[in-house]
Amino acid sequence: MKRGVVLALVLASRVASAEELVVAADPAPAAPAFAPWQTARLALELELYSQARWTRRAGDDLSDLRLDRGELGGRVALGPCAAAELRLEAIRSAVEGGSLGIDGDSTVVRVKTAQITGSFALGERAPGHGAAPSLRLDGAIGFVPDPWIATLEDGYPVKPLSRTGSERLLAWPTSDLSALARASAGPLRLSISVGNGEGLRFPERNAGKTTTAVLELVPLHRGAQRLTLALVGRDGSLGVASVRDRRVGGSATLVTPWLRVGGEAIRAWGIGDRGAAQGTLLGGWAEGRVIEHAFVAARAATLGFDGGGRASTLGAAIAVEPWHAGRGRLRLWLAVDRLTTSGAAMPLPGADAGDATLVMLIASATAPFTLE
Amino acid sequence: MRSAAVGLVGLLGVVGCAGQPASREQAVVDAIANDNYVWTEREPALVAMKLRKMQRGPYEWMRGTASLYWRDLTEPGSPRAATAFGDPRSSRVLVVGDPHPENVGTFRAADGTMFVDWNDFDATGYGPYTGDLRRLAAGLVIAAHADAALGDELARAVATGYATQIAALAGDSSPAALVEGVHSLLDSELRKARTRGDAHRNLDEFAPVVDGKRVVAFGDLEPTAPDGVIEDRIEPAGAEAAAFVDRAIASWRVGRLDAAAATVKLRARRIGSGVSSYAVRRYDAVLEGASPAVEDDLLVELKETRDGVIVPGIAQREASEWDTPAIRSVDTQRRLQARDDGDVLLGAAQIGGLSFKVRDREAYQRGLSHEDLAALAAGDATHREELRALAALLGGALARAHGEALTADGVRGVTVIAPLLASREVAFADEVATVSVEAAAQITADHARFVDRDLFALIAGAP
Numbered sequence: 001m002k003r004g005v006v007l008a009l010v011l012a013s014r015v016a017s018a019e020e021l022v023v024a025a026d027p028a029p030a031a032p033a034f035a036p037w038q039t040a041r042l043a044l045e046l047e048l049y050s051q052a053r054w055t056r057r058a059g060d061d062l063s064d065l066r067l068d069r070g071e072l073g074g075r076v077a078l079g080p081c082a083a084a085e086l087r088l089e090a091i092r093s094a095v096e097g098g099s100l101g102i103d104g105d106s107t108v109v110r111v112k113t114a115q116i117t118g119s120f121a122l123g124e125r126a127p128g129h130g131a132a133p134s135l136r137l138d139g140a141i142g143f144v145p146d147p148w149i150a151t152l153e154d155g156y157p158v159k160p161l162s163r164t165g166s167e168r169l170l171a172w173p174t175s176d177l178s179a180l181a182r183a184s185a186g187p188l189r190l191s192i193s194v195g196n197g198e199g200l201r202f203p204e205r206n207a208g209k210t211t212t213a214v215l216e217l218v219p220l221h222r223g224a225q226r227l228t229l230a231l232v233g234r235d236g237s238l239g240v241a242s243v244r245d246r247r248v249g250g251s252a253t254l255v256t257p258w259l260r261v262g263g264e265a266i267r268a269w270g271i272g273d274r275g276a277a278q279g280t281l282l283g284g285w286a287e288g289r290v291i292e293h294a295f296v297a298a299r300a301a302t303l304g305f306d307g308g309g310r311a312s313t314l315g316a317a318i319a320v321e322p323w324h325a326g327r328g329r330l331r332l333w334l335a336v337d338r339l340t341t342s343g344a345a346m347p348l349p350g351a352d353a354g355d356a357t358l359v360m361l362i363a364s365a366t367a368p369f370t371l372e
Numbered sequence: 373m374r375s376a377a378v379g380l381v382g383l384l385g386v387v388g389c390a391g392q393p394a395s396r397e398q399a400v401v402d403a404i405a406n407d408n409y410v411w412t413e414r415e416p417a418l419v420a421m422k423l424r425k426m427q428r429g430p431y432e433w434m435r436g437t438a439s440l441y442w443r444d445l446t447e448p449g450s451p452r453a454a455t456a457f458g459d460p461r462s463s464r465v466l467v468v469g470d471p472h473p474e475n476v477g478t479f480r481a482a483d484g485t486m487f488v489d490w491n492d493f494d495a496t497g498y499g500p501y502t503g504d505l506r507r508l509a510a511g512l513v514i515a516a517h518a519d520a521a522l523g524d525e526l527a528r529a530v531a532t533g534y535a536t537q538i539a540a541l542a543g544d545s546s547p548a549a550l551v552e553g554v555h556s557l558l559d560s561e562l563r564k565a566r567t568r569g570d571a572h573r574n575l576d577e578f579a580p581v582v583d584g585k586r587v588v589a590f591g592d593l594e595p596t597a598p599d600g601v602i603e604d605r606i607e608p609a610g611a612e613a614a615a616f617v618d619r620a621i622a623s624w625r626v627g628r629l630d631a632a633a634a635t636v637k638l639r640a641r642r643i644g645s646g647v648s649s650y651a652v653r654r655y656d657a658v659l660e661g662a663s664p665a666v667e668d669d670l671l672v673e674l675k676e677t678r679d680g681v682i683v684p685g686i687a688q689r690e691a692s693e694w695d696t697p698a699i700r701s702v703d704t705q706r707r708l709q710a711r712d713d714g715d716v717l718l719g720a721a722q723i724g725g726l727s728f729k730v731r732d733r734e735a736y737q738r739g740l741s742h743e744d745l746a747a748l749a750a751g752d753a754t755h756r757e758e759l760r761a762l763a764a765l766l767g768g769a770l771a772r773a774h775g776e777a778l779t780a781d782g783v784r785g786v787t788v789i790a791p792l793l794a795s796r797e798v799a800f801a802d803e804v805a806t807v808s809v810e811a812a813a814q815i816t817a818d819h820a821r822f823v824d825r826d827l828f829a830l831i832a833g834a835p
Contacts, residue, residue, distance in 0.1 A: 055687050057460060057687045058459065058460035058461060059460055059461045059464060059779075059780075059781040060780075060781040060782065062687065062688070062689055064689050064690060064691075066690060092690055094679075094691075094692065095679065095682060096682075096688065096690055097497075097682045097683075097688045097689070097690075097692055098679040098682055098692055099679065099691075099692035099694050099695060099696055099697055099699075099700060100678055100679045100696075100697050100727065102725065104695060104696075105690070105691055105692065202409075205405075205833075206833065239402045239405060239406070240401060240402065240405040240830070240831055240832070240833045241397075241398040241399070241401040241402035241405065241830075242398070243398060243402055271449050272447070272448075272449065273402050273406070274399070274447060274449040274450055275395070275398050275399065275402075276395075276399070276449075276450060277448075277449030277450060279449070305448075305449055307449075307450070307451045308451070309448070311448065311685075339687070341448070341685065344448060344449060344450060344451050344452065345448045345449070346448065346454075346685075347446050347447075347448060347463075347683055347684060347685035347686050348445075348446060348455070348458060348463050348500050348683065348686075349452050349453065349454035349455065350454030350455040350456060350457075350458050351455060351458030351459055351460060351462070351463045351500060352459065352460055353458075353459075353460045353463035353464075353500075353683070353685075353686050354685045354686060354687075355460070356687035358687075
C-alpha cells in the first residue's frame with residue numbers, strides 16, 4: 001500500500017515534470033534538498049489571511065469577517081552563522097464565544113516565534129550541489145517553530161483555507177519554548193526538539209519535557225519538482241496533570257510547477273487535554289494551477305477516535321493570483337468547508353450540533369522583504 | 373520506512389519524558405488546574421482554601437467542579453451517553469450553567485413581592501438544556517445523600533416537573549414565579565428573607581452604626597474553620613482596590629441612582645462566600661442612599677465575573693453576544709428569572725481587566741441550603757414527599773427559565789424544546805434519571821478519590 005502511494009506520487013511528479021518542461025525551457029540547476037542557510041542581513045515577512053465567512057448550520061446562519069492569520073516576522077543576521085528571529089501573530093484576546101478579553105475582545109499581538117538560530121557546515125562541499133555542505137548542523141533555542149508543523153507547512157499550499165489537520169484537529173502547537181537541533185546531509189534531514197510542550201498558551205507546568213523528532217527524506221528534487229517524505233514521533237506531556245501527548249506518523253508532499261499534493265497520517269495517544277483519548281488522523285490536500293494565475297484546491301482531514309466517532313473537515317476552493325513575485329503573492333479565494341462530527345467526536349452526542357458548512361471569501365497575502 | 377519509524381520512536385524513548393498514563397484522576401486534576409489557573413497565579417492561598425472547602429463533602433465538591441462537569445459532558449474524545457432529546461437548535465438554549473439546589477434563592481421584586489428563583493448566573497451561556505437538567509437532578513441526588521431508589525425518584529421528579537412546565541409554556545400558559553404558598557421549605561426561606569431584609573440585617577452586620585455613624589466591622593464574622601478555611605471575613609480593600617470600587621460604582625450607578633445616593637461611604641473586601649467562586653474578588657460597599665441618614669444606606673456587592681458555559685466545537689461567532697462577563701451575568705439573570713425586577717440594583721461595571729457584577733447585598737436574597745434537603749431526605753415519608761415535590765418545582769423552574777428565554781437563534785426556548793419532549797415524557801424521565809444518577813455517582817467518586825489528597829499541590833505542581 002505504502003509503496004503504491006509512493007509510486008503514484010512519483011508518477012504524478014513525472015507527469016507534472018513534463019508540463020514543467022513546457023513552461024520552463026531551462027530547468028533549474030540542481031539545488032540542495034533543504035533550503036540553505038540564509039545570509040541576508042535582514043529578512044522580513046508579512047503574512048495575512050483575511051476572510052468573509054458565512055456559516056450555514058441548523059438554526060440561524062452566521063456571517064462574520066475574520067482575520068484568520070496576521071503574522072509579521074523579522075530575521076536579523078548575527079554574523080555568518082547565527083541569526084535572531086522574531087515573529088508576531090494576531091489573535092483574539094477572548095476565547096471563541098467568550099467575552100473575557102483585553103479591552104473588550106480586542107485583537108492582540110503575541111509572540112509566535114522568538115529564537116536564536118545558528119548553523120554550522122561540516123565536511124567538504126558536495127560537488128554538483130551548489131553551496132550545500134555535505135553535512136549541516138542547525139540549532140535554535142527560544143520559541144522555536146515545531147519541526148513537524150514546519151515540515152507540513154513547507155509543502156502545504158492551502159493554509160488560507162485551513163490549518164493543517166495536525167494543528168486543527170489534534171491541536172498540535174505551532175511553536176514551543178524549546179531547543180532544536182537539526183542535521184542535514186544530502187537528501188536526509190533529522191530534526192529533534194525538546195521543549196515544554198505547552199505551546200504558546202502556557203509556560204511549563206510539569207517536570208517532563210516534550211520531544212519531537214522529524215526525519216525528512218527528499219528522494220526527488222529536480223528544478224521546481226520536489227518530493228518529500230517525512231516521519232514524525234513525539235512524546236511528552238501537557239499541563240500539571242502531565243496528560244500524555246504522544247504521536248507517531250508521517251507525511252508525503254509533492255511539489256511541481258502545476259500541482260502540489262500531500263498527505264499526513266498521525267496516530268495520537270492523548271488528544272487535546274484528554275489523556276485517555278486516542279485516535280488516528282488522516283489528512284490530504286491538493287492544489288493545481290489551471291491556467292496562469294488561477295488555481296483550484298481541495299483539502300480534507302479526518303480524526304477518528306478509537307472509542308468510535310469521527311470529526312472531519314472537507315474543503316474546496318478556487319483562487320486567482322493577481323500578483324506574485326518570488327515567494328511573495330496575493331491571492332483571492334472562494335472556498336467552501338464542510339464540518340461534520342459523529343459519536344464521541346460530537347460536542348454533544350446525539351445532538352448533531354457540530355455540523356456546519358462554511359462559505360468563505362478569503363484574501364491572502366505573503367509579502368517577504370530581504371536586505372542582503 | 374518502517375525501520376526508520378521504529379528508530380524514531382526508540383530515540384524518543386531515550387530523550388523524551390512521557391506523560392502519565394491516562395486516568396480519571398488526571399482528567400480531574402487537569403480540569404481543576406485550568407479552571408483555577410488565573411486565581412492560582414494571583415492568590416494561591418485563596419485557591420488552597422477553596423480546594424479544602426471542596427473536599428468537605430460531595431456536595432461542596434460538586435459546587436467547585438462545574439467546569440469539570442461541562443467538560444465531561446461536551447468535550448470530544450471520550451465516550452459519553454448520547455441524548456435522545458437533543459438537536460442543534462436545543463443545544464443553543466440559554467442555560468443557567470450551574471443550576472444546583474443551593475443556587476436557588478429568594479428575591480424581592482420592585483413591588484415588594486418575594487419570590488424564589490435561580491440566583492447564580494456566573495456560568496450562564498448558550499448550551500444544551502439537557503446539561504442544565506442533569507446538573508440540577510444530580511445536585512438533588514447528592515444533596516439528599518440519596519440511595520439508588522430515592523435518587524431515581526428525585527431525578528424523575530425533576531424531569532417530570534420540567535416536561536410538565538415545558539408543555540404548559542407550549543400551550544401558551546403564563547409562567548408564574550415561585551411565591552409563598554407553593555412549598556413549606558420555600559415559604560420558610562421567604563419569610564426569613566423578608567424579616568431579615570426589612571431589618572437591614574446584612575447592612576448592620578457589615579457596617580454597624582456606632583455613635584450615629586456606620587463603621588465597617590473588619591474581622592471574622594464567622595470563625596475560621598478547623599480546616600483553615602476563612603468562612604466570612606471582612607478586610608480593608610486597600611487604596612488601589614478602594615479606588616477602583618469607587619470608579620466601578622460611579623460607572624454602575626448611571627440610570628439607577630443619582631450621584632449623591634451612590635456616594636460610596638464605606639468599602640471593604642469580603643472573603644469566604646461560595647465554593648466555585650471562592651477565590652474571586654468580592655467587595656461590599658455602603659452607599660449613601662436617599663438621604664444622609666444611616667437608616668436608608670444601601671449595601672451592594674461587587675463580584676468579579678468570568679466567562680460562563682461555552683460549548684467547544686459548535687460553529688459560532690468569534691465574538692460573544694455580551695461585551696463583558698458581568699454584562700452577560702446581569703442580562704441572563706433578567707432573562708432567566710421569572711421577574712426581571714428581582715434586584716433593582718443589579719448591574720455591571722468594568723474596571724481595567726476586572727469585570728464586576730453589582731447586586732443588592734441585603735438579606736432579601738438568601739439561598740437554599742443542601743443540609744435542609746438532606747434533612748428532608750432523612751425524615752419520614754411526608755418529608756421525602758416534600759423533597760420530591762421540591763424536585764418537581766425546581767425542574768419546573770428550570771423549564772420556565774429555559775422556555776421563556778430567547779435562545780442564541782433568537783426564539784423562545786420552549787419552541788425548540790417542546791417538540792423534542794412531546795408525547796415522550798416517560799422516556800425523557802428515564803433518560804434524565806439514568807444520566808443524572810450516573811453524574812451524581814461520578815461526582816461522589818471523584819470526591820472520594822481526592823478527599824484526603826493535597827489537591828493544591830496537585831494543581832499547582834509546576835516546577
